[in-house]
Amino acid sequence: MTPPSIPLTRKPFEEQIVSQCAGCGCGCGYVLYKAQGKPVDLYGHPADPKGMGSLCSKGITLLQEVVQNPLRLLGFYLWQGQELLNISQEQAKELIREHLRGKVAIILDRHLSSLEEYLLARQLGDVFVDAPVLGYNPSEVFFNQWQNYMLIIGWEAEPVFSEVMSMRYLVDAVERSAHLVCVSSRYATLCAKAKRQVLLNPIKQLSFMNSLLEPEHTDPLVVELKKAMHLVKTLLLVGTDLLASPFRNQVLNILYRLKRRFGVDYSFVGDLMPLPAKELRDLVDSIDDYDSFVFFGNPLVQLPQEIRERIKEKFSVHFTLFPNLTSQYSTLVVGSANFSERDFIAYRNSFGRVYFCPQAI
Known part of the structure; x- marks a missing residue:
């Protein structure tokens, strides 16, 4: 989709960007208006046949509010005892090179892991998702x-x-x-x-x-x-x-x-995994088979306390937008980019569609 010929906003702006929201499987198109590199206004794209010019409150929040939220997690953090230390990117990379080895379990999130992460995860270890996995067409009708x-x-x-x-x-x-x-x-x-x-x-x-x-x-x-x-x-x-x-x-x-x-x-x-993966319940039954873990989002909130404690004894990397329960049980915590902040390919939805969402922020 191209930007509207007449701006939708009355606020002063320097740039308008068209992309698609990956907040859910609808993949609604939007127009983001920016000034000095920051969002100033946001509209659903009027030419989008899915959203038809509208965005839901969840999409608006993920696109516009996450970026400026004061609780947003930025940088790299390492737990040492009860203290969370801010470390450099090079230190984080060295920790990953040294400790992310053996049999690895990667748990992917709907909003943070694009198709690229999924393909990379399959090369690194066993892929798990916090959603049902379906081995056939998840929907006959868009x-x-x-x-x-x-x-x-x-x-x-x-x-x-x-x-x-x-x-x-x-x-x-x-x-x-x-x-x-x-x-x-x-x-x-x-x-x-x-x-x-x-x-x-x-x-x-x-x-x-x-x-x-x-x-x-x-x-x-x-x-x-x-x-x-x-x-x-x-x-x-x-x-x-x-x-x-x-x-x-x-x-x-x-x-x-x-x-x-x-x-x-x-x-x-609802949330569904249309590509080959394992479900979280499979991880519960095989937790001791893995030497290290990679988490996207907040999957540990769905696992029993006993399993979380066993994970905490091993090395794990957590990619997240905000500190959450999973952060408390991970060794290395990494502030992740939202889908709007990079080129993102959304693939995990019950409609079986793949969306390319160009970077907007």
Whole structure:
């Protein structure tokens, strides 16, 4: 995309830069206005077919506020006992050369690790992610096509929590007379927009979704949905939290059978790893097999205290924007560049898309 011919801001600026936000899988285009090298204003790009000129509050914060946040971590830091010492880049490199050896585990984050980091990590050691790993197409339908379906079933899916701007296309679908059904354990945004709400715990959700595949069923809603799936174009939105649950295999089995029986299309919604990697639960079971670790983001918040203490006994490098729990258990802490501060290739999302996000700051 090229910069708008007429500036969108009324603030004084010296430079306007066009890029894409990697804050979630939507990859919305934006225009950043800068003066003296610093952001002064930010707009969604009006020609972007995904964001359609808008940016969500998460994207605005990641793009504009992270840069100037006083808590932002810059530089290189080494733990010595209870003291965190500021060291030089050369000292950090020497520590890494000396101690990052043997069998290495690399845990990647959604916002800090680009496709380049992923490819480098695969050469260095075993790659882990703090999200479900899917070995096939994570979505048959890109989110800006959701509005073309007449029946949409959301199964424990909350786009507004993860892929924020995609929610507007569900609203468009409802305004076009689509029948939106929300099967969920909580009444949230999707349920508020849906014409029918089925509020059940996860075990009862499995029973309800299985009932759509049974030849005979007397529940009026089940009968209605089965007829509709035979007659109209149907989309099933599946929350990735279900893939991180003990019910993962049952969920995938139901999805497979619904697709074969009714020809439904599907989209997973939420944080998802579409490329080969291992999940954090695999690291828990094999923590003693590794000699050193590399962390991006804050993955240790999802691991038990016992595992964190065992990691602390070994050498680890932590790349982060802000000091967090993972920083407390890492040997060397490195202030990382945000996706907007370098050329960034976003690859980890439930839509299976790859975005090139040129450096903007």
